[in-house]
Amino acid sequence: xxxxxxxxxxxxxxxxxxxxxxxxxxxxxxxxxxxxxxxxxxxxxxxxxxxxxxxxxxxxxxxxxxxxxxxxxxxxxxxxxxxxxxxxxxxxxxxxxxxxxxxxxxxxxxxxxxxxxxxxxxxxxxxxxxxxxxxxxxxxxxxxxxxxxxxxxxxxxxxxxxxxxxxxxxxxxxxxxxxxxxxxxxxxxxxxxxxxxxxxxxxxxxxxxxxxxxxxxxxxxxxxxxxxxxxxxxxxxxxxxxxxxxxxxxxxxxxxxxxxxxxxxxxxxxxxxxxxxxxxxxxxxxxxxxxxxxxxxxxxxxxxxxx
Numbered sequence: 001x002x003x004x005x006x007x008x009x010x011x012x013x014x015x016x017x018x019x020x021x022x023x024x025x026x027x028x029x030x031x032x033x034x035x036x037x038x039x040x041x042x043x044x045x046x047x048x049x050x051x052x053x054x055x056x057x058x059x060x061x062x063x064x065x066x067x068x069x070x071x072x073x074x075x076x077x078x079x080x081x082x083x084x085x086x087x088x089x090x091x092x093x094x095x096x097x098x099x100x101x102x103x104x105x106x107x108x109x110x111x112x113x114x115x116x117x118x119x120x121x122x123x124x125x126x127x128x129x130x131x132x133x134x135x136x137x138x139x140x141x142x143x144x145x146x147x148x149x150x151x152x153x154x155x156x157x158x159x160x161x162x163x164x165x166x167x168x169x170x171x172x173x174x175x176x177x178x179x180x181x182x183x184x185x186x187x188x189x190x191x192x193x194x195x196x197x198x199x200x201x202x203x204x205x206x207x208x209x210x211x212x213x214x215x216x217x218x219x220x221x222x223x224x225x226x227x228x229x230x231x232x233x234x235x236x237x238x239x240x241x242x243x244x245x246x247x248x249x250x251x252x253x254x255x256x257x258x259x260x261x262x263x264x265x266x267x268x269x270x271x272x273x274x275x276x277x278x279x280x281x282x283x284x285x286x287x288x289x290x291x292x293x294x295x296x297x298x299x300x301x302x303x304x305x306x307x
Contacts, residue, residue, distance in 0.1 A: 001270070001272065001273060001305070001307075002270055002301075020257040020258050024249075024250070024253040028246050028249045028253065031227060031246060032242045032243070032246040034230070035230040035246075036242040039234055039241050042234050055232075061225065064218075064221055067218055068218060068222075069255075071215070071218055072258060075210060075258075078263060078265060079262040079265040079273070082205050083265070083273055086202075086275060088197075088198055089195070089282070090282055093121045093125065093286060095191060096121055097289035099184075099187055100188075103179065109177070109179075110174070113173070114290075118289065120144070120149070120170070121195075121282070121286060123144040126279045126283070127141045128160050128279065129279050131158075131199075132202055132206055132275065133267065133268065140279075141159075149163070149166045152165075152166065164196055167192055171189065171192070209263060209264070210263050218256060222252045222253060225252065226248060226249045229245060230245050270305050274299070274307050277299035277306050281299065
């Protein structure tokens with residue numbers, strides 16, 4: 001996710017980090033070159049290049065911009081919902097740390113159970129990053145796992161769920177030992193259910209993209225419009241047509257590319273959510289709740305990008 005101060009007017013003209021220009025530069029250049037070629041051919045062979053009125057292209061452009069706006073709005077809703085879900089993960093893990101304080105007043109086994117629960121919660125946050133991105137460092141998870149849980153985690157087809165089951169087993173043992181009451185056990189169970197809801201909601205967003213037919217329609221229409229639009233403005237704009245076509249291509253292809261980034265909020269592109277940083281924040285919070293003082297600094301953006 002891009003984290004930076006608001007740029008001034010001059011900076012807006014040349015900022016590239018976080019911009020979609022690097023992704024769409026080939027399309028912009030292609031449209032500009034194609035437009036320049038049409039203008040040149042029209043000057044040399046006026047009868048060879050068909051010229052059309054600009055009004056129909058203007059109407060098509062308005063309709064296409066509306067459709068792109070609808071798609072981007074849907075993609076942003078997915079991005080914002082994913083951020084709210086991970087905000088719930090941060091809240092629930094902190095709440096679990098406060099809930100488990102009651103175990104600090106118990107015996108050594110109860111205090112060890114609290115440490116075990118919170119360590120599993122840290123591992124769960126890091127495991128979710130790997131689970132959603134399809135890649136990551138398992139060492140961040142394994143360093144928090146008790147030795148008896150690691151084999152189940154490594155052998156599971158759904159590793160975050162395996163960690164939730166281990167947390168549920170720990171809560172059941174606390175109930176069986178008489179360390180917590182039925183009421184407190186239900187409170188712990190609700191926290192684990194919230195963690196499960198976070199996982200299910202994240203998986204729903206990751207596994208249910210915007211309908212492909214809708215995306216394909218917009219991709220095709222954007223390409224057809226941007227490459228045919230110069231035919232309607234050659235006589236009016238002349239050699240300014242390539243510049244106008246490039247600006248229009250920047251707007252349409254840029255909106256299209258931005259929608260693609262927002263559609264998958266758990267990826268590694270600059271505008272995706274910084275779920276790895278959120279997992280680190282959760283780890284720091286829970287380690288502090290356990291009384292640790294030798295803590296790493298909070299995650300900071302590198303070149304204005306927080307991952």
